[in-house]
Amino acid sequence: MSRACNIHEENIFEAQDQDGLKALCLILKVCDHFRHEPWRVGLCQYRATMRESHMSRAFITDVPGVPASPSPISNAVVVGNTCHISGQLAVYDDGYQEGSAQEEADRAFDLVFKVAEAAGFNSDQIVYVDIAFADLERDLPEVNEVCRARFSQFPARTIYQAAKLPFGAKIKIQAIAMKDAS
DSSP states (O other): OOOOOOEEEEEEEEEEOTTSEEEEEEEEEEEETTTTEEEEEEEEEEEEEEEGGGOOEEEEOOOTTSOOOSSSOOSEEEETTEEEEEEEOSEETTEEOOOOHHHHHHHHHHHHHHHHHHTTOOGGGEEEEEEEESSHHHHHHHHHHHHHHHOSSOOEEEEEEOSOOGGGOSEEEEEEEEOOOO
16 A cells, blocks of 8 residues: 655755756655654755856857757757757758758758857757658658768767648757867
């Protein structure tokens, strides 16, 4: 027979470890039904990836060679030594241009690399790529060839088939770049 514990008190607080990493913790004061004595359980909800003193953010917009998005987004956000690059399609100054999966992936990677460069990163620092496909089975072989040609060291990658991509695109690519911690 299982017994449930009643929550008597909860307290959320911020803590900092010896390396200066911050964590938000939830402390629950619950009842131990077997002894009827209160005890505390600490559950870490979030651990920041940076020291508090290095939590600067830069929003990258208006990148030369990258068409402006009609959506209210940044091309990338840099937090500490990590650059989060927004999804890129095969867009040009006059809008989306349909092409083969290889052509669309080449253009999307061109834009990802331009955004990374504008943020102070290079293609060798891309550690993660997320690729959405309109038709994964049909287009994966072509996109794999583009990835082989673009990267000397392959980043981690997630691929999936999306129900629908903007403008009827075949491929959308977003990425994360990271510099070595200094």
